[in-house]
Amino acid sequence: MTDIDLPSDPPEDPRALARRLEDARRVFAGPLDFLLSAPKLEFLPEPRVPEIAFAGRSNVGKSSLLNALTGRQGLARTSNTPGRTQELNVFNVGEPLSFRLIDMPGYGYAEAPKDIVRAWQNLVFDFLRGRAVLKRVLLLIDARHGLKPVDLDILKLLDKAAVSYQIVLTKGDKIKPTELEATRLKVEAQARTHPAAFPTVLATSSEKGEGIPELRAAVMAAVTA
Ligand code: GDP
Secondary structure, three states: OOOOOOOOOOOOOHHHHHHHHHHHHHHHHOOEEEEEEEOOHHHOOOOOOOEEEEEEEOOOOHHHHHHHHHOOOOOOOOOOOOOOOOOEEEEEEOOOOOEEEEEOOOEOOOOOOHHHHHHHHHHHHHHHHHOOOEEEEEEEEEOOOOOOHHHHHHHHHHHHHOOOEEEEEEOHHHOOHHHHHHHHHHHHHHHOOOOOEOOOOEEOOOOOOOOHHHHHHHHHHHHOO
């Protein structure tokens, strides 16, 4: 059999795209509040609404991205001490409540003792496996580094938990646009070899705001998926 070129999706009508981005912007500009920090799964709120989780290596820019996404500077605390934040931070979006954002503890700090890493994996794996309302994990990857061995372990963990996840590149402003696009395509090719990974990778910069409207729209698409 010869290779078949699969038809790619037709490009979205620009007006439809603009509407989608604007709708998502409005949701994130509306009511959005910190609910609680859960050191253990039993402290999580009742799973009543869809949830979107954010995960990534410590220092990947997760707090900055959450702050940029929500347009609230102090929402997520930046520059966490390694191993200190082993909690799942929960944010309510919408009034009435529409969905929740879950900020997962950062992983992979070189200085983190083994028992902290193990505690992270247990907490996260139990959460991922047991949370029926979890619609998608956004896995943040530093655009300068691409997928590191520790990230590949997390990809495997997510595949095993059978949770839908999408890779989001952070700190895109730190490299040249051509380099950023090359990394995005490379990571996209890697993502396509993972069964639970979403096939497209988003590039963002919390500093410059690039990719943030698209990320908001991706969250909304995942919430309603
Ligand atoms: P976290 O540990 O994953 O929550 O990471 P932080 O949000 O605390 O960010 C770690 C460091 O990277 C901080 O010094 C941030 O100012 C910086 N940083 C985060 N996002 C960006 C970005 O988009 N561009 C640039 N240039 N720096 C960033």
